[in-house]
Amino acid sequence: MPSTQKIAIVGAGLGGAAAATLLQQAGFDVDIYEQAPEFSRLGAGIHMGPNIMKIFRRMGIEKQLDLMGSHPDFWFSRDGQTGDYLSRIPLKDYGASYITVHRGDLHALQMSTIKPGTVHFNKRLETLEETDTQVRLTFADGEVTYADIVIGADGINSRIREELLGAEKPLYSGWVAHRALIRGDQLAKYDLKFEDCIKWWTEDRHMMVYYTTGKRDEYYYVTGVPHPEWDFQGAFVDSSREEMFEAFQGYHPTVQALIESTQSVTKWPLRNRNPLPLWSRGRLVLLGDACHPMKPHMAQGAGMAIEDAAMLTRCLQEVGLSDYRTAFELYEANRKERASRVQAVSNANTWLRTQEDPAWVYGYDLYAQPLKSGVAA
Template identity: 30%
Template structure:
């Protein structure tokens, strides 16, 4: 079958590989003039590697990744270490894979290379999907140029502002969270030696938090600082003055402040997501990744969920023919809806109840987290990081 994929991001490329490995042809329609990934650091839990291994690119991503030793949760005002989850030893034994951090390109480029090497995958840049049409025999994508491209199925992997979702679900603009994130990447050589931790460290404060971790084989430090400022207008990557960023985090403790002050060339985004929806399919059309279940970054699972989607869908397409495409897509949606909806809602809760608590709520949060053993912490994340993430 010819499977059309709207969007050439992480989810779209992973879907193309899954389709090709299932014996079908994939055409990826990317709206930008080139296939490229934008952004900085990204965290990948073991469930992502379960999917990446299935797609044949797991080792390539491992080779580019920083294998993290620990997730640390710090009180951002007092500097107290509240809790930490070790990611070596028992963690890897339990979940079967590492927890890593990478620059987004270090995930994207192995996927892109695999697509370019696959004879059944066609990559078309400068091909923005505007809408779709279908009948019982097939589906047609209408590009922004007016060109029509035919296939047996269309997978909308075109992001949080998906044109496919706009037609299929029609739920308007994304939900604006009211949280602004400031991002910077700095050379590790500028970081004092005693602060070059092989950890993902989160400093939680009242209505703000600050995260940092190494990327680029440890050559850079990724900084991400979030302020619950009630923002209501969408911002995507605008420059932010250093003085403004430093002033947005009052009460930040001395060590965290030292790291924040290293940041340069800051850019800001206002974070958005959507509510979970039941409808992911329309006949021969289905949504995937951020087009289906965009989530805030607080559970670090957005890319992981898209990779799981791609693997699950690819395996289902292996089993059915053209006449069965609508039912196959519905089976895919049924298998993925509950898990991804839970991840969406947990991500929202983490950003408010866990990371941004203040006063007595922060004291209670710290006491709750400090009381958890390593096994308790592993149990908390087992539903996400463990096996079973393919939806079956």
């Protein structure tokens, strides 16, 4: 049995990794358990808005990310068929950069900020037993460990959410996302002149396109396309250029050129859940997709996981680990409204389609917010 107060985080995705770093920097004793044997450089890009870059500033990796990522000045929306501009949203002047970056590069950088020896791979959490004084965690390989509190950062199929609320599959949204990375030289013959961060829209589908590197030598596209449900066995399946041409028939020549240049493309079912009735119970607490998974159309899902990690750290610092129940109430009181609002807008897929002010998302500085009381949570 441990003699010091210990925090266990389950899941080392973008949310869990952020929580590990921030809690360790705040002086907590933290171990993080990840089911995967290792992380590979998944073929995907990601946006990180100024609201998240302010947290990366606190973690000490803002400058590295500024160098690593592309810095679009605007988020453009265009009609997928005519190419007409629908909106031109400035991304500057929110107190930090807005970057687009390779997701694997971002994750690797985050992982490098966690204390050596505290990340445990190949640890698939199977069972949790909570007593008056601690939680006993048992992993698929038979290893057992103990912690004072357990943070469930274990994604949309969270084992810890199941412990709190019972087994329930996520909802299939009716849409898939295709994802592809394209080397810049593959597009050279087209002489395309399009914006650094652009979303092509028609009524029921879209394609978002941006750079994943500061050198601007790699493009990424991610779509949202209606699709019948299938028997999802994993997170994604292979798609094809043919399927993409079919899905984007009649789309602008730039979109056709992107599809022609595609070497390989994957297809991801977009799943979500309704807002959960509780975020914590006893010594267990949720963050990120374990708590509020969403369709990815605001490009803020990981952002909300990282904001959760920062707020949870702040609340534990504020009241101390011994009073974890008050800390969890404070955390939920200071996160639920914002995360649920982002979840709703993201699921609706309306974000920045027309000219609007994104300041409530990008201008937010988590560390500048006065803490709301947790009593009503």
